[in-house]
Amino acid sequence: MSVPEPVEERVERFAREPLDGSDLALLNSLRALYDERDPVPDGLAARIEFRLTLDALEAEVATLTQIDLAAAGARTATEAVRTVTFTSESLTTMVTITPQDGGTVRVDGWAAPGAGVRVELLPVDAARQETTADEDGRFVFARVPSGLAKFALYVATADGTTATVVSPTVEL
Secondary structure, three states: OOOOOOHHHHHHHHHHOOOOHHHHHHHHHHHHHHHHHOOOOOOHHHHHHHHHHHHHHHOEEOEEEEEEOOOOOOOHHHOOOEEEEEEOOOOEEEEEEEEOHHHEEEEEEEEEOOOOOEEEEEEOOOOOEEEEOOOOOEEEEEEEEOOEEEEEEEEEOOOOOEEEEEOOOEEO
16 A cells, blocks of 8 residues: 655645646646736836836946055055955945855945845845945845845935945946
């Protein structure tokens, strides 16, 4: 007598299988039902695109300054360390990128004014990470995969809203 396969394993096995004709027919039926009962409002997609464009225009884009410590006469042990500074109208951010084992880097950052600033690291090919700067504006991402990334900093404004500052893409 065989033991029946647990439901979780059976669902997982079916989820890995490719869609077949009956799956596609069921999905088409569901789409038709939603189109009939709860259609997408006219112009919704255009309004969403417009709002996303407005949000992007409201974000400050920081300019980039990179300091190569090796060229500045730093000791050989720190030659791989890079310091990058982003400057925008409302915020200055400096990050030091230190290579680590396993294809990762450590990012030590300082934002001014930066107390309580929410910082997001947005890698191109990895999961985003988030932290909050301490009272001195300092933040750390201890282990980040090497590669291209941007920083997004969310700064509280005097009127209670949040301003977004986005860095250019840098190589970590």
